[in-house]
Amino acid sequence: MTVAKIPSDSESVTINGIVFSHLNIFCVVGDFYTRIQQDPDLQGPFKSVVDWPEHIKNITHFWWIKFGGRSYLFNNYNPVAKHFFAGFNRELLKRWLVIFHETLRTHLTSEQVAIWTAISNSIGESLAIKNEQYKIKHESQLGSG
Numbered sequence: 344m345t346v347a348k349i350p351s352d353s354e355s356v357t358i359n360g361i362v363f364s365h366l367n368i369f370c371v372v373g374d375f376y377t378r379i380q381q382d383p384d385l386q387g388p389f390k391s392v393v394d395w396p397e398h399i400k401n402i403t404h405f406w407w408i409k410f411g412g413r414s415y416l417f418n419n420y421n422p423v424a425k426h427f428f429a430g431f432n433r434e435l436l437k438r439w440l441v442i443f444h445e446t447l448r449t450h451l452t453s454e455q456v457a458i459w460t461a462i463s464n465s466i467g468e469s470l471a472i473k474n475e476q477y478k479i480k481h482e483s484q485l486g487s488g
């Protein structure tokens with residue numbers, strides 16, 4: 344749900360001195376999920392996505408606010424549970440990151456690629472750790488029920 348005006352293509356955010364326009368982010372995200380839908384390993388886990396344009400809008404917003412942009416969508420991200428039930432694991436994460444970094448190199452300058460690569464690696468690692476913790480909690484709840 345849109346709660347504020349969507350930034351124009353040229354509106355930008357700056358992170359560690361590196362500038363990203365809203366269009367930079369939208370192009371990366373759009374191309375990335377086109378690649379995901381064609382990938383033999385990742386297309387299966389992404390079957391839960393029924394509305395791709397909506398997903399692309401949502402994830403563009405996710406990165407925009409991650410880079411310090413103002414929020415313009417109603418969002419209540421719950422990535423740990425969503426990823427757990429999508430079958431997230433370290434092998435899929437590795438593949439996800441390979442495709443993501445290839446996409447970054449297609450669209451961006453080397454400075455932009457370097458920072459976004461580092462941020463995606465760090466979020467990926469944090470997701471992997473939280474996924475393990477979620478799994479332990481989920482399995483213990485199933486066991487006690």
Ligand code: HEM
Nearest residue numbers: 388389391405420421422425429430431435436439466467
């Ligand atoms: C650094 C790596 C990753 C990042 C930054 C990332 C980020 C996100 C974010 C922000 C969402 C939206 C969550 C929400 O709406 O609450 C999402 C959804 C999703 N992610 Fe990831 N993700 C990553 C890796 C992966 C991997 C490896 C998989 C493979 C299982 C995956 C599968 C999905 C799926 C299927 C959804 C859609 C869930 C749904 O709405 O039904 N993601 N991701």
